[in-house]
Amino acid sequence: MKLLRLAAAVSAVVLASSAHGADPVVIGVSIAQSPPGSVVQGTQVKDGVEIIAKMINDKGGVLGRPLKIVYEDDQGIPEKGRAAAEKLISRDKVVAVTGGHQSSVCLAEIEVAHRYKVPYVNTNCWSDDVRAKGYPEVFNPANYNTRVSSAMADTIAALKVKSVVAFAENTDYGIGQAKLLGEFLKKAAPQTQYKYIALDRAGKDFTPAVLPLRASPPDLVVNIMLPPAAYILMNQLYEQGVAPSAKTWFYDGAGIADYPDFWKNVKEAGKYMLAFGLYHPQMPMPQLGLDVGAAYQKQAKTEPNRLIFQAADSVLLIARAIEEAKSTDSAAIIKALQGMQFEGVRGKFSFSQEPGYTYQQWVDIPYVTYQLTEVDQPLSKTTLIQATGQPLQVDKLVKPAK
Template identity: 70%
Template sequence: MNIPSRQWRLAVATTAAGLSIAAHAADPIKIGISIAQSPPGSVVQGVQVKDGLEIIKDQVNKAGGALGRSIELVYEDNQGVPEKGRAATEKLITRDKVVAVTGGHQSSVCLAEIEVAKRYNVPYVNTNCWSDDVRKKEYPQVFNPGNYNSRVGQAMAETIAAMRVKRVIALVENTDYGIGQAKAVAEALKQKAPSVEYKYETLDRAGKDFTPAVLPLRANPPEMILTMLLPPAAYIVMNQRYEQGVAPSAKTWLYDGAGIADYPDFWQNVKEAGKYMLEFGLYHPAMKTPKLGLEVAKTYQQRTKNEPNRLIFQAADSLLLIVDAIKQAKGTDPNAMIKALETMKFEGVRGEFRFSKESGYKFHQWVEIPYVNYQLTEVNQPVSESLLVQGPGIPLSVDKLKKPAK
């Protein structure tokens, strides 16, 4: 018996729609990644973030993806420039149709990118932008599993107070991150060590010659110099300060607040200038690490032959958060993903946490993010062999610190 034309067309249309839905379900889920892959941005950070993201992407896809769909990472190079970050995020959302954006690792860029994420109501997971201002905007789309300036300020102020130094000068990059961290330290010192004489000087992050800032320190050395700069400026300042005999020295401690000592290119750029540096850090092998974190660390070492570092883990958690949100939301609807991120109890590569709902710099933040203080006591010393003076469950022990003979 012949099927009437109308019924036949309906059957064909239904079949075609079913095939379209099935094909869509098999399409990869696109997640946007905006990082610095070329100067003037921190390329070394961008590389590490990408390494961490790729490890987790491969693990997730090997395990079947999210809701039966593979994860595809779509990269854009923001060059560490806010305007390029804004354009990159716009492209990822409107042209590439990503369901979320992550990877941000420079605060000025993140501050530009979150405006775009808010406008399009797309989840944005901040990997490594420390500026408190990223949180203070209280955008519902923005989540912060990484470190924040107020956390560093409190930690450094406690260390300064314990070391009983009286005069401290900070050299900071002229960015939202650098100036923000310098101010956070100032506020924390008012509570922890109000008698400390503290000031900071801003330096051009694109500069090459910082001797005008270094020479006055040689003439009138402080008891401690803090640094809040990213490479390459951070490395240049360290070398010029060491060449002038300023720090580290018998008179002046060097305390870095940017966490640069675990960068793969640290020692090849600073040599002797890094010896005796005290470091605020977010990872040390002595820290308790979950099984998943150990797996990520092992994979990273196999792929790069380098020791794992905090950016690897932060990037890994950033992507895992998005994948978990997709699974809990049972899809990629942005509102459902945002709700999932707000309410989930997340178990990642660095531990277990929930995002805070407090206002201000704690908004959508992992508030009690673990940190350490350690000292580099030899040239080319890996972090695993450094002197741990404070960590989760390990009280601050400044009596362990070592100083150069001259």
């Protein structure tokens, strides 16, 4: 028995050694590492990529070759994203591009991937337009605007509010989600008055947009903005006594509540916030997901957020497709991604081939609804209002006294 264990251990070492001696499989990752892009998102995506890449390499790499990650800073700017994708594909000879986390950038990058016919795995770009292009190179394990807008409309209908104002960043993601929310509310809550206000994502002061709500506060305010703009908006809504308040709910539709810098930037303004979420510790998760979360928590000393898992799945998808195809040829990887049943960090799924916003999309991506009830509250302590696949429990929600 000891000899068998020794042989297995030696075999594992030999496999790992041979992997690291071979030419690497290079994956390109385009993320925002500097403003005006969402640097907090970019940092989380990079953390998730690094964790899963190490796990893959520790087990022998891909096809006996080590995985190598090459990064480019897209700054959250479409033109920079286009240049980043061009560099990764033509200069670095990557087998695939991933990491995209801002829709306007993804929309620019997928044009490059489509032209070169190189696989592109969308990590966190929500705009339905990314899917509706119908590019065979683009795969979407990320959330999408129709999914979140539909879920939020159902929640708003359950709250029986009469008036809703959404603040949306002036991007493909923000305006797209705001418009879709209005369409879904017409069906789910036709009695509810709804309007959205577009704000500059690089803005530093939203007081002119917030002040009119003091005189005529709506029943609910929706955030469809990313940090740092989202944090500025939240603080100004709170300072002006608009939301959260005894009169007005505050509902985040951008998935910002689990960012590591959230509480540091919003403090009291985040208390009582209702949130759409793509991760919660009470969500069912495969063992691999638990391992990724534990690895992140060990290194960061804080709970993981959704972007860690989304980034890990993005890289793992590419690695699994290469193994399935037994090749790093672009066409072979694309064919494998289109036909494979993927078991990843967040669960099992395959990509829809229906045209439109579900094209090459994980259609039934799981989500939750929860409420923050204390300042500095970790995600695990928040109140779960809607578990994955379960009905809403709005009776659990609480409002401030004033």
